[in-house]
Every structure is written in C-alpha cells, then in structure tokens.
Amino acid sequence: MTILNIGNEAFNSTEVAEKVQHDIDFLLARIKHLQQQPSPNPIVLQTYCEMLESRQAVLHWLIQEQPTSVSRAG
Secondary structure (H helix, E strand, C coil): CCEEEECCEEEEHHHHHHHHHHHHHHHHHHHHHHHCCCCCCHHHHHHHHHHHHHHHHHHHHHHCCCHHHHHHHC
16 A cells, blocks of 8 residues: 555555444444334434445545556655
8 A cells, every 4th residue: 555645644545444444344333233223214324324435435545556646646
C-alpha cells in the first residue's frame, strides 16, 4: 500500500484499510441484527446500508494499486 497525505498528516493506507474493514464488519453485524428484529426501523437500516456501501467503496479504493494516479498527485 501507499502513504496517504491528508492535510499535513501522512497515514499508512494499510492501517486505514484495516480501520475501514473493522467499520465494515461492525456495520454488517448491525445490519444483520436489525434485520432479525420483528419490525426493524427502515430509516436506521437504510442509513447503515448506505454507510456500509460508502465504506466498501473506500476500502476498494484503498486496496487498488494506482501508480499513475500517485505519481500525478505530487
């Protein structure tokens, strides 16, 4: 993976990907739990699903190797 520069701080993309994966695991568990409820709150369920979709997109972006994009970013 690479180094992500956000503002003046640098982050190891592997560490960020691990954090995002933990978020995904948490959201999957919450969604499963909500779906098992007799009458799940549809707004909460939709919100968790949207959060999951967003985190999955971020994780996908983080794990892609894009050397041409990295070289242009400087």
